[in-house]
Amino acid sequence: MLKISELYVYPVKSLGRIELQSATLSETGFEYDRYWMLADKNGKHITQREEPKLALFQVALSQDSLLVTYKESTIEIKLENPTLKEPILVSVFKEKVEAIKEEQVVNEWFSDLLGKQVYLVRQSSTEKRWVKQNNEARILFQDGAQYLIIGDSSLDDLNSKLPSPIKMNRFRPNIVFAGGSPFIEDQWKKIKINETTFEITKSCARCTVTTVNQETGEKGEEPLKTLSQYRLSERKIWFGRYLKLIDSKDYTIAVGDEISVM
DSSP states (O other): OEEEEEEEEOSBTTSOOEEESEEEEEBTEETTTTOEEEEETTOBEEOTTTOGGGGGOEEEEOSSEEEEEETTEEEEEESSOTTOOOEEEEEETTEEEEEEEOOHHHHHHHHHHHTSOEEEEEEOTTOOEEETTEEEEEESSSSSOSEEEEEHHHHHHHHTTSSSOOOGGGSOOSEEEEOSSTTGGGGOSEEEETTEEEEEEEEEEOOGGGGBOTTTOOBOSTTHHHHTTTSEETTEEEEEEEEEEEEESSOEEETTOEEEEO
16 A cells, blocks of 8 residues: 655745645645745856755745744745735746746845845746646746655665665655555556546656755765666666646645555
8 A cells, every 4th residue: 555654845946845744736736835946146046956055944834924944043935925026037947937036135134144145036927837848737946847756665775775874855755655665656657646646747867956964954975876876777867756736626635645556
């Protein structure tokens, strides 16, 4: 039996995660997943690839605000803010996207902590960004898919080969499941969770973000060094699978829900 063991949302791209017991689904991923992103003065997106310390920025959602905390300092960002009007053209890898800057006090807070001019942005309400080569799957600031799923057994298999075990948070999944053999998710084409159907769109190619310890912000060689020995194909390292929402009756899933392979 396959069951959801963990659920996570990442409101700000490359910052900390929020663990959920139940999640609200949408056509762009979990509600508020990658709703915000940091960009430099040229509009280039900023992630843990360039700034590993972003792992130490913790986030929380209240009824009407996002709270971001770094060490002893916290900033509050309104979920809905009709006063925001200043547009900026940002890049997510090679893709250009229109976004809206947050208030100056928010941008100054992040800039001071990172030691350079940065902006926290949210996607413009008029912007429609789609998964590459799939104009039916809309996303916000995700790398390239609505949802990411990984099995506990896959991580257990990796940890059995590593010098020191690592946590699932290195891979930043939305859905983690228990049961099945290692990498059983590689075989899936469609799955159903309760009354929701997902299509597997592709495997996830991993980058150096996985080498950042999410508790310390320190960067190393693992797990990419070990994964390259048995998960390398087409010059990429694969770990986890991307999902696209096909249809849903109630648009919610929860920890403990059973996964049916179609």
